Amino acid sequence: MLARIVLKRGGKNEGESPFWISFSDLMSALMVLFLVVMAVTLVAVTQSIDSATRASIERSAAINKVMAMIANDPKSTGVGVDQQNYRINLGKEVRFDSGRFTISVPAAQFLRSYIPVLLTAKDTPEGMRWMRSVVVEGFTDEDGTYLYNLQLSLDRSRSVVCSLFQSAAGSDGLSAEQLRKVQELFLVGGYSFNSIKKDKSESRRVEFKVDFWGLEEKRPEVTDVLQGKEFGKC
Numbered sequence: 001m002l003a004r005i006v007l008k009r010g011g012k013n014e015g016e017s018p019f020w021i022s023f024s025d026l027m028s029a030l031m032v033l034f035l036v037v038m039a040v041t042l043v044a045v046t047q048s049i050d051s052a053t054r055a056s057i058e059r060s061a062a063i064n065k066v067m068a069m070i071a072n073d074p075k076s077t078g079v080g081v082d083q084q085n086y087r088i089n090l091g092k093e094v095r096f097d098s099g100r101f102t103i104s105v106p107a108a109q110f111l112r113s114y115i116p117v118l119l120t121a122k123d124t125p126e127g128m129r130w131m132r133s134v135v136v137e138g139f140t141d142e143d144g145t146y147l148y149n150l151q152l153s154l155d156r157s158r159s160v161v162c163s164l165f166q167s168a169a170g171s172d173g174l175s176a177e178q179l180r181k182v183q184e185l186f187l188v189g190g191y192s193f194n195s196i197k198k199d200k201s202e203s204r205r206v207e208f209k210v211d212f213w214g215l216e217e218k219r220p221e222v223t224d225v226l227q228g229k230e231f232g233k234c
Contacts, residue, residue, distance in 0.1 A: 101155035153190030162234030
Protein backbone atom coordinates (compact mmCIF):
# COMPACT_ATOMS: atom_id res chain seq x y z
CA MET A 1 0.00 0.00 0.00
CA LEU A 2 1.44 3.27 -1.12
CA ALA A 3 1.82 6.00 1.44
CA ARG A 4 1.10 9.51 0.35
CA ILE A 5 3.83 11.93 1.20
CA VAL A 6 2.77 15.51 1.50
CA LEU A 7 5.50 18.17 1.17
CA LYS A 8 4.74 21.25 3.10
CA ARG A 9 6.23 24.41 1.59
CA GLY A 10 7.37 27.14 3.79
CA GLY A 11 5.81 30.52 3.18
CA LYS A 12 7.89 33.17 1.31
CA ASN A 13 8.22 36.66 2.57
CA GLU A 14 10.65 38.17 0.09
CA GLY A 15 9.60 41.68 0.90
CA GLU A 16 10.98 41.30 4.39
CA SER A 17 14.26 39.69 3.31
CA PRO A 18 17.22 41.61 4.79
CA PHE A 19 19.32 40.77 1.69
CA TRP A 20 16.96 42.47 -0.75
CA ILE A 21 16.59 45.48 1.50
CA SER A 22 20.38 45.97 1.63
CA PHE A 23 20.83 45.48 -2.11
CA SER A 24 18.05 47.94 -2.90
CA ASP A 25 19.55 50.55 -0.62
CA LEU A 26 22.97 50.05 -2.19
CA MET A 27 21.59 50.55 -5.71
CA SER A 28 19.77 53.70 -4.61
CA ALA A 29 22.93 55.05 -3.02
CA LEU A 30 24.95 54.33 -6.14
CA MET A 31 22.33 56.06 -8.29
CA VAL A 32 22.40 59.13 -6.06
CA LEU A 33 26.21 59.16 -6.14
CA PHE A 34 26.18 58.87 -9.93
CA LEU A 35 23.76 61.76 -10.24
CA VAL A 36 25.88 63.90 -7.90
CA VAL A 37 29.05 63.16 -9.87
CA MET A 38 27.29 63.93 -13.16
CA ALA A 39 25.92 67.19 -11.77
CA VAL A 40 29.34 68.30 -10.50
CA THR A 41 30.98 67.35 -13.80
CA LEU A 42 28.31 69.20 -15.78
CA VAL A 43 28.77 72.34 -13.69
CA ALA A 44 32.56 72.18 -14.10
CA VAL A 45 32.34 71.69 -17.87
CA THR A 46 29.77 74.48 -18.18
CA GLN A 47 31.95 76.87 -16.20
CA SER A 48 34.97 75.92 -18.34
CA ILE A 49 33.02 76.56 -21.55
CA ASP A 50 31.68 79.83 -20.21
CA SER A 51 35.19 80.93 -19.25
CA ALA A 52 36.60 80.09 -22.71
CA THR A 53 33.64 81.75 -24.43
CA ARG A 54 33.98 84.84 -22.28
CA ALA A 55 37.72 85.09 -23.04
CA SER A 56 37.04 84.76 -26.77
CA ILE A 57 34.36 87.45 -26.65
CA GLU A 58 36.63 89.80 -24.69
CA ARG A 59 39.45 89.27 -27.21
CA SER A 60 37.16 89.96 -30.17
CA ALA A 61 35.80 93.08 -28.52
CA ALA A 62 39.32 94.37 -27.83
CA ILE A 63 40.47 93.73 -31.42
CA ASN A 64 37.34 95.40 -32.81
CA LYS A 65 38.05 98.41 -30.62
CA VAL A 66 41.62 98.66 -31.94
CA MET A 67 40.53 98.39 -35.58
CA ALA A 68 37.68 100.88 -35.07
CA MET A 69 40.15 103.33 -33.55
CA ILE A 70 42.34 103.05 -36.64
CA ALA A 71 39.41 103.32 -39.06
CA ASN A 72 37.88 106.35 -37.31
CA ASP A 73 41.10 108.33 -37.12
CA PRO A 74 40.92 111.42 -39.38
CA LYS A 75 44.22 110.42 -41.00
CA SER A 76 42.55 107.22 -42.27
CA THR A 77 40.43 109.28 -44.65
CA GLY A 78 41.16 107.94 -48.14
CA VAL A 79 42.70 104.78 -46.68
CA GLY A 80 40.80 101.50 -46.94
CA VAL A 81 40.57 99.96 -43.46
CA ASP A 82 39.08 96.46 -43.53
CA GLN A 83 38.07 96.02 -39.90
CA GLN A 84 36.94 92.40 -40.38
CA ASN A 85 40.16 91.14 -41.96
CA TYR A 86 42.51 93.56 -40.15
CA ARG A 87 43.92 94.98 -43.38
CA ILE A 88 44.77 98.56 -44.34
CA ASN A 89 45.01 99.40 -48.03
CA LEU A 90 46.93 102.63 -48.45
CA GLY A 91 45.12 103.24 -51.72
CA LYS A 92 46.35 105.96 -54.06
CA GLU A 93 48.59 107.42 -51.37
CA VAL A 94 51.30 104.80 -51.99
CA ARG A 95 51.51 103.42 -55.54
CA PHE A 96 54.49 102.35 -57.63
CA ASP A 97 55.48 102.70 -61.25
CA SER A 98 55.74 99.50 -63.25
CA GLY A 99 58.88 97.56 -62.30
CA ARG A 100 59.87 100.13 -59.67
CA PHE A 101 59.94 100.11 -55.87
CA THR A 102 60.97 103.70 -55.20
CA ILE A 103 58.78 105.64 -52.75
CA SER A 104 57.84 109.09 -53.97
CA VAL A 105 58.43 112.08 -51.70
CA PRO A 106 54.67 112.74 -51.14
CA ALA A 107 54.13 109.02 -50.40
CA ALA A 108 56.97 109.00 -47.87
CA GLN A 109 55.58 112.10 -46.18
CA PHE A 110 52.15 110.50 -46.01
CA LEU A 111 53.58 107.33 -44.48
CA ARG A 112 55.46 109.21 -41.78
CA SER A 113 52.30 111.12 -40.90
CA TYR A 114 50.09 108.01 -40.91
CA ILE A 115 52.24 105.52 -38.97
CA PRO A 116 51.56 107.28 -35.61
CA VAL A 117 47.92 106.16 -36.01
CA LEU A 118 49.05 102.54 -35.75
CA LEU A 119 51.54 103.27 -32.98
CA THR A 120 48.84 105.04 -30.95
CA ALA A 121 46.54 102.04 -31.38
CA LYS A 122 49.34 99.80 -30.18
CA ASP A 123 49.81 101.92 -27.04
CA THR A 124 46.19 101.44 -25.90
CA PRO A 125 45.49 98.75 -23.25
CA GLU A 126 43.79 96.64 -25.93
CA GLY A 127 46.68 97.13 -28.33
CA MET A 128 49.29 96.27 -25.73
CA ARG A 129 47.36 93.12 -24.83
CA TRP A 130 46.54 91.76 -28.30
CA MET A 131 48.38 93.60 -31.09
CA ARG A 132 51.37 91.49 -32.11
CA SER A 133 52.75 93.08 -35.29
CA VAL A 134 52.07 95.08 -38.41
CA VAL A 135 53.13 93.30 -41.58
CA VAL A 136 53.92 95.55 -44.56
CA GLU A 137 52.84 93.55 -47.60
CA GLY A 138 53.98 94.51 -51.09
CA PHE A 139 52.12 93.57 -54.29
CA THR A 140 52.75 93.74 -58.04
CA ASP A 141 50.76 93.49 -61.25
CA GLU A 142 50.91 90.38 -63.47
CA ASP A 143 53.72 91.61 -65.73
CA GLY A 144 56.93 89.61 -65.34
CA THR A 145 57.72 86.25 -63.79
CA TYR A 146 56.61 85.06 -60.38
CA LEU A 147 60.10 85.14 -58.82
CA TYR A 148 60.90 88.54 -60.29
CA ASN A 149 57.68 89.97 -58.87
CA LEU A 150 58.23 88.23 -55.55
CA GLN A 151 61.49 90.15 -55.14
CA LEU A 152 59.86 93.32 -56.42
CA SER A 153 57.00 93.04 -53.93
CA LEU A 154 59.48 92.52 -51.09
CA ASP A 155 61.47 95.54 -52.23
CA ARG A 156 58.30 97.64 -52.21
CA SER A 157 57.37 96.66 -48.66
CA ARG A 158 60.97 97.24 -47.55
CA SER A 159 60.96 100.68 -49.18
CA VAL A 160 57.90 101.61 -47.13
CA VAL A 161 59.70 100.78 -43.88
CA CYS A 162 62.87 102.53 -45.07
CA SER A 163 60.90 105.71 -45.78
CA LEU A 164 59.89 105.85 -42.11
CA PHE A 165 63.52 106.25 -41.09
CA GLN A 166 64.20 109.06 -43.54
CA SER A 167 63.20 112.62 -42.85
CA ALA A 168 62.72 114.59 -46.05
CA ALA A 169 63.45 118.30 -46.15
CA GLY A 170 60.52 120.38 -44.95
CA SER A 171 58.66 117.44 -43.41
CA ASP A 172 58.37 116.12 -39.90
CA GLY A 173 60.07 112.80 -39.27
CA LEU A 174 59.21 110.23 -36.63
CA SER A 175 60.77 110.64 -33.20
CA ALA A 176 63.45 108.25 -31.96
CA GLU A 177 60.90 106.66 -29.62
CA GLN A 178 58.45 106.14 -32.50
CA LEU A 179 61.18 104.59 -34.64
CA ARG A 180 61.99 102.17 -31.82
CA LYS A 181 58.37 101.09 -31.81
CA VAL A 182 58.45 100.66 -35.58
CA GLN A 183 61.55 98.49 -35.19
CA GLU A 184 59.74 96.25 -32.70
CA LEU A 185 56.34 96.17 -34.39
CA PHE A 186 56.80 96.19 -38.17
CA LEU A 187 57.63 93.24 -40.44
CA VAL A 188 57.80 92.98 -44.24
CA GLY A 189 56.41 90.46 -46.70
CA GLY A 190 55.88 90.09 -50.44
CA TYR A 191 52.98 88.58 -52.38
CA SER A 192 54.22 88.88 -55.98
CA PHE A 193 51.14 89.00 -58.26
CA ASN A 194 49.08 86.54 -56.19
CA SER A 195 46.55 89.21 -55.28
CA ILE A 196 46.12 91.37 -58.36
CA LYS A 197 43.43 93.98 -58.97
CA LYS A 198 41.57 94.67 -62.19
CA ASP A 199 43.59 97.84 -62.65
CA LYS A 200 47.35 97.29 -62.90
CA SER A 201 48.08 100.53 -61.08
CA GLU A 202 45.96 99.34 -58.15
CA SER A 203 47.90 96.09 -58.06
CA ARG A 204 51.21 97.93 -57.61
CA ARG A 205 50.41 98.75 -54.01
CA VAL A 206 51.30 98.18 -50.37
CA GLU A 207 48.98 97.07 -47.58
CA PHE A 208 49.32 96.81 -43.81
CA LYS A 209 48.17 93.60 -42.14
CA VAL A 210 47.56 94.02 -38.42
CA ASP A 211 48.34 90.75 -36.67
CA PHE A 212 46.89 89.84 -33.26
CA TRP A 213 47.82 87.27 -30.64
CA GLY A 214 45.68 84.15 -30.27
CA LEU A 215 44.06 83.16 -26.98
CA GLU A 216 46.34 80.20 -26.31
CA GLU A 217 49.38 81.56 -28.13
CA LYS A 218 52.55 81.61 -26.07
CA ARG A 219 54.31 84.95 -26.18
CA PRO A 220 58.09 85.30 -26.23
CA GLU A 221 59.85 86.71 -23.23
CA VAL A 222 60.59 90.42 -23.32
CA THR A 223 64.25 91.08 -24.00
CA ASP A 224 66.44 94.14 -24.44
CA VAL A 225 68.24 92.76 -27.50
CA LEU A 226 67.12 95.76 -29.61
CA GLN A 227 68.02 98.29 -26.94
CA GLY A 228 70.53 100.75 -28.38
CA LYS A 229 70.81 98.85 -31.68
CA GLU A 230 71.42 101.12 -34.68
CA PHE A 231 68.68 101.49 -37.25
CA GLY A 232 71.05 101.42 -40.20
CA LYS A 233 70.38 102.76 -43.69
CA CYS A 234 68.55 101.44 -46.73
